[in-house]
Amino acid sequence: MSGRTLVEKVIAKAAGLPSVRAGDLVTAKVDLAFAHDSSGPRRWRPLLEELGVGLWDPSKVAIVSDHYVPAVDAESAAILKGTRDFARDYGVSSFFDMVGICHLVLPEHGLIRPGAFIAGGDSHTPTAGAFGAYAAGYGATDMAAIAATGETWLAVPETIRVEWTGAFQPGVTAKDVMLFLCRELGMDNAFKAVEFAGPLVEAMPMAERMVLANMAAELGAETGVVAPDATTFAYLAARGAPVADEAAALALHSDPDATYAAVHRFDASDLSPQIAAPHSPANTRDATEFAQIRIDQAYIGACVGAKIEDLRMAAAVLKGRRVAPGVRLLVAPGSARTAELAAREGVMETLLAAGAVLMPSGCGACAGMGAGILAEGETCISSTNRNFQGRMGHAGANVYLGSPYAVAAAATAGRIVDPRPYLTGAA
Amino acid sequence: MSRAFVFGDAIDTDLLAPGNLMKLPPAELAQHCLKAIAPDFASTVRPGDVVFAGANFGLGSSREQAAVSLRLLGVSAVLATSFARIFYRNAINLGLPAFVFPQVGEMTDGDRILLDPVAGRLENITTGKTYALTPIPPHLMAMIDDGGLIPHLKRRLKGAAA
Numbered sequence A: 001m002s003g004r005t006l007v008e009k010v011i012a013k014a015a016g017l018p019s020v021r022a023g024d025l026v027t028a029k030v031d032l033a034f035a036h037d038s039s040g041p042r043r044w045r046p047l048l049e050e051l052g053v054g055l056w057d058p059s060k061v062a063i064v065s066d067h068y069v070p071a072v073d074a075e076s077a078a079i080l081k082g083t084r085d086f087a088r089d090y091g092v093s094s095f096f097d098m099v100g101i102c103h104l105v106l107p108e109h110g111l112i113r114p115g116a117f118i119a120g121g122d123s124h125t126p127t128a129g130a131f132g133a134y135a136a137g138y139g140a141t142d143m144a145a146i147a148a149t150g151e152t153w154l155a156v157p158e159t160i161r162v163e164w165t166g167a168f169q170p171g172v173t174a175k176d177v178m179l180f181l182c183r184e185l186g187m188d189n190a191f192k193a194v195e196f197a198g199p200l201v202e203a204m205p206m207a208e209r210m211v212l213a214n215m216a217a218e219l220g221a222e223t224g225v226v227a228p229d230a231t232t233f234a235y236l237a238a239r240g241a242p243v244a245d246e247a248a249a250l251a252l253h254s255d256p257d258a259t260y261a262a263v264h265r266f267d268a269s270d271l272s273p274q275i276a277a278p279h280s281p282a283n284t285r286d287a288t289e290f291a292q293i294r295i296d297q298a299y300i301g302a303c304v305g306a307k308i309e310d311l312r313m314a315a316a317v318l319k320g321r322r323v324a325p326g327v328r329l330l331v332a333p334g335s336a337r338t339a340e341l342a343a344r345e346g347v348m349e350t351l352l353a354a355g356a357v358l359m360p361s362g363c364g365a366c367a368g369m370g371a372g373i374l375a376e377g378e379t380c381i382s383s384t385n386r387n388f389q390g391r392m393g394h395a396g397a398n399v400y401l402g403s404p405y406a407v408a409a410a411a412t413a414g415r416i417v418d419p420r421p422y423l424t425g426a427a
Numbered sequence B: 001m002s003r004a005f006v007f008g009d010a011i012d013t014d015l016l017a018p019g020n021l022m023k024l025p026p027a028e029l030a031q032h033c034l035k036a037i038a039p040d041f042a043s044t045v046r047p048g049d050v051v052f053a054g055a056n057f058g059l060g061s062s063r064e065q066a067a068v069s070l071r072l073l074g075v076s077a078v079l080a081t082s083f084a085r086i087f088y089r090n091a092i093n094l095g096l097p098a099f100v101f102p103q104v105g106e107m108t109d110g111d112r113i114l115l116d117p118v119a120g121r122l123e124n125i126t127t128g129k130t131y132a133l134t135p136i137p138p139h140l141m142a143m144i145d146d147g148g149l150i151p152h153l154k155r156r157l158k159g160a161a162a
């Protein structure tokens, strides 16, 4: 018998089978089901009522209000109130109201476990795969059915393995890796899992691994995974949720003779900062190729680009600098804990001194739902993960994607630049 | 008679259901479906019409409103060279047939179409060509037959209680 991939091992466990292989149609039991204020309760309640059932196990369900926070009008206030009411009425103990974006808040609370089968009502659910979980996004009807029964069907996906060697140049990040991969692998990898591996990935802290797994969604993948290791265990232990059986978690690693749909190998040493042009993350080229693009807004936010590590990157560029005249820099820390940490470390002070406008912790302008959206004809550079036409406001706005370094450097230059000279003091 | 509406590759969920309008009631949101690239789509599409598209249809958000909007406008099926996973599941769950259809290039906007999703047969009356569709897997067809995932589940839960 040939070996199994990490994803096959996790799904086999969830399906209660000794082993599965890509293509098998299985029913999996879910370890954690979660949703946010936009995709969850407001859609779940009527469906659960129609079915005449409650949650299959309220202790395995998490709800996070992050999309419409804080309320800006009567409609968003009603959505948030409905979310609170649902959490109370259905006995959801893991309810996080306005403390940050679901993909950051759940790991912060130690709820993402290696080897878990996780179903999330959001397309960036793969973020949790950074911890060695199978984590896939589902629409509201699928999620309501999962919330009611605790299980779902799937065809076991084939895995694409992406190995990275080498080390980043200063100013190059996991975000640049993913923008580069959107171009190299395309965004049409539906019904596939992507496994990130190699020495570069093994050396990454959890924050960077989460960027890889998060943007597996942009590759079109069902889930993105990184094998759990000492870094994973240390992160969870520090959040008061240590992994009890580390040996079992390590046994999840893909077998050396596992079968892959494809194996890609890249070297990070010659990767330079990447920028995705409107209106697709696959429109990626080297940052230097966009040097003439003037910007109106710079946005540091979202599950992929507003962790404490991302805010530190922005601060490293902006220390002692100012945002260019005519440009607005909006910073929406990804979670309340991130904001608190940034305040304590002096990162916030640096950003505010540079002229940044502080926004609430939540999805904000990323999905065009919160404050900070764009007018027709405006240009924005953003640390978010998607730049589809009309996503961040008017369909006639242009959004470029880059790392937090690139966004901060553009904010101070007034146009898109290679951020590297801003870190060495050469700019 | 159904008509063909033909789109290109990578039709994303922000084109199908714009994020900044997601608070609108579903029927109003549907009026903005594909507006950014086809301003007249919502006002001209009629019940029974068929949407054709290229690769990776429905990529992006998990928002089900992308499939809901097409259904509310009366679109009877989506045929694309490939689908994004969440959109595909959403469409099937809501009873909107979605077929992988490599011959999208042979369709032109406005072609007259005869589609039988159950028999898996498509006829382009304008060009006179007929096509056998890749069948939808049986476990999904059972769901579509019941009217979508929730009615399907309702039947199953009732069966379990009885």
Ligand code: SF4
Residues within 6 Å of the ligand: A101, A102, A103, A122, A124, A301, A302, A303, A304, A362, A363, A366, A367, A384, A385
């Ligand atoms: S920050 Fe953006 S990408 Fe992340 S969950 Fe929120 S809306 Fe989605």
